[in-house]
Amino acid sequence: MKNTTLPTLPKFKSAAGSNFSRELRANVESYFRKADISKFANGALKFKAILLLVSFFGAFALILFSGWSTWLIWSLCIFLGFVKAGIGMGLMHDANHGSFSKNRLVNKIFGYTADFLGVSSSNWINQHNKLHHTYTNIYEHDEDVNGKGLFRFTKDAPRKKMHRFQHIYWTFFYGFLTMGWFFADISAYSKYRKKGLNKKQGVYKAIEVGTIIFFKLVYISYMFVLPYLVLDFAFWQVIIGIFTLEFVAGTILSVIFQMAHVVDKFDLSNHDKFDGTTKDEWTVHQIHNTFDFAVKNKLLTWYCGGLNFQVIHHLFPTISHAHYPKLYEIVKETARKHGINYQEFKTFREAFISHLVFLKKLGSSQFA
């Protein structure tokens, strides 16, 4: 069927005649062949998945049945926010990329953790796997750099006066990420359908919409109705608990995502408005628009599901993040050999500051 809804998809420079992509893939394949290991999750990652899920349900059970004080319950909501972000980054993300298990059904089941936590996995796959991973950092195609008018994440987005303060007010708005997803899922679904990303028709369409609504009801039932019935809390106290959890998770997820793509390593003075074709082949475009950070920080790598090895993730999204530290060496060396600038921040702090500096620059009239 001819697709008439996306007439101006960005084009990448042809990779024909370039040895880089071919050599990169050959080097990575050779590593897995020699090491004789699977590209999917290893034992440590499966353990992490169990730990995250047990932590989530364990903390939730404590909230419902421990009889703890209001302040301790509130602390558990903060903890749940951290765990929710951890599940999103370390399990849901892998499963929906198909990198957690070689068994598609297992990936599908763990991919539903998104739905259980309030976000449609079908929309996530469209927005993240298909759009963000293909058209990384390209305005109007990668929704991660669509600040919806509230933020200016790329020079291609129009500047508003309020953006002058975006390096300050992010502290308030980043926390609304997951809540925004929760409420926008139905409209997001119809948007992706118009773009031709959901191809199934007829009864399948009803099943897709029904699944989204079903999981919204599941989320409302266990997040709101259940605590409201079991605990001796008022309506507004339960809402504050949910808000706390979501705000913590939203802030963590936003910051981690942004530090990998929206940072002050771009030379804005040299940045021409995107004209529909990138100067780079797809692989190089990914490397030029993606940044690693704090790759030696094992705790961070563990918690954020290898998203600090973002370059590796973008080049090999179907390989489990268990293997990113090894692939990092291989990709970096291959890029160096071909004169491609592999960009990274040594520490979390460095990347975080770079993101804020970039927000400030994009908000200033200098780069209008």
Ligand SMILES: [Zn+2]
């Ligand atoms: Zn991804």
